[in-house]
Amino acid sequence: LPAERACLLIAERWRAILPSAQQGFSPEFLAQLEETAASEYLGELAYRGGGLTTLRDLSLGTAPTTSAAARSAQVKELLIGENIRHASLLNLQTRENNFGVVLFPHSAPKPGSSSQTRLLLGVGLQIGMTLENYVVMHDAHRRTKEYELLTQIGQAISSRLDKDEVLRTVHKELGQLFDTSNFYVAFQQGEYIHFELEVTEGKIQPKRSRKLSNGITEHIIRTGAPL
Template sequence: MGAHHAALSFAASLLLVAMAVCILISTRLTRRITSAERREAFRPRWYELLVAVGCIGLAFWNLQQPLTHGPLWFGITPDRLEIGLAAVLSYSSFHFYLIWRRRGSVAFWALSFSLLFWAVLMVFGQFKARFGGDLLGPVPQMLLGVSMVMVLFENERNAVQENALAFSKLDVDPMRLLSAGDLVPSMQSILERLVAPLPTSRAVICVSERWRAVLPSVQMGFSSQFAAKLDATGAGEYICELAYRRGGFASFRNLRDMNEPLPAFPGGRFEQFREALLAENIHNATAVSLQTREHNFGVILFPHAERRLFGDSNLRLLIGLALQIGLTLENYVVMHDAQRRTKEYQLLTQIGQAISSRLDQDEVLRSVQKELGQIFDTSNFYV
């Protein structure tokens, strides 16, 4: 019976150690991490492993040398493990306190206070002898749970606000006439931000053929030629049209044995799409359309395992974010067309000035070709 009680006590101590180490790890995970940083961020650091080993050693020490039952001061019984855990909780509390001072977040203040309160109770032995029981025992855990919920809610709210702001602009100079290649970093940033909270590290934004002269297709987690292959084979245009016609969302399961979904398209386009995805070892995928009321700009394609990548609520949120991105792309296209027309008017003015100010016909033609080169390729163009 004594051995059984000791084993249960040691197991409970290990759970407390695991709790404290997880809280310690969470102190460096308070900022938003990208999908590329996720694996490295959750890898334990050397000092965290050292803390875990030290606390386990204290738990084993308590097991080998039971605590003395005589009161030390005001009826408080010292506990080696609880003192060690209190030190870890105090450090975590101080870290969250600094975050509260920096961000002005009430949730992090509550989290800091609950951890400090728990650490104080651990140091003073939870007042067992003085109050005759664990009267205050569940209070810090309850406060910690409430404060964690507050932090999660605040982080979700901030993430939604940050995403809404980030997806509403491309961070490019609206006064410059950019090519599709110049827009790749901005589109890549949008894709990385969209994938960051998802349990996948692969995705591709495939732009519809109509808009490829203005908007680029980008990918992450695939081979370097995957997005170009989708565009060249027609597989990208197929999934863009399919998702658009199916209300903004299309899902594919077991592509190797899957029949062509409705509505069907002529020319074996589904076979081209299937071959392109199977070549990348993709058997299940979800596509969300980047559309507005008037235009279909493309899709975001997410490969995933056999299980569903999105729940119903997450899918509705993703469709809403895709609509926001579609509106941003539409605004950019409108600005791009306006800027192109402005450049054309300026070019016509400059051509007229060049013709009126020069008498040498060859020089005039060279000037015309140079000015036309600002809006399209004139390497094989002759006037």
């Protein structure tokens, strides 16, 4: 199927792991689609079409619509802005997950023959399975890294007697997993909360204390549960 332009639009749920990609469109096109939640809307259209659907004569206002009329109009406006008149949507669905949709414009109202349609559906399934395998491997790698990190933190705690050094080591090691540029470690002692390590915008702040209140810190200490 000849297509000089195409867009892989990942569903919002998976964007922290899987990046969207595009070729042949304007640089801002992908970001604009993501801002309008287009992956969910277009994915729904493709799913309703059995995994593959075609948008025809967008400039004439005959594109399919759903109950989300405002979102439909936004997406349609973006597509027309890229000089797209006809486009096909290929759903990237597996048994367990929906990873997004592939959008590719074409000049003719009908993208191809029935054999090409079957081929595209097979390709969509293979892409979906590949993305799913990557997510599984990514999660396994993350869990392994978390285990290694906990081991390193345990070794650091057992090999150091200075409390400040231990807390700085914990802060440094956790920075391998997530952004710790804003971070603190606080303890409750009596009627006070003591901030033993506090980092703001990457800078270590002086130690401080304050009286108990109904803040987030007190809630976490009281319940022992994350937010």
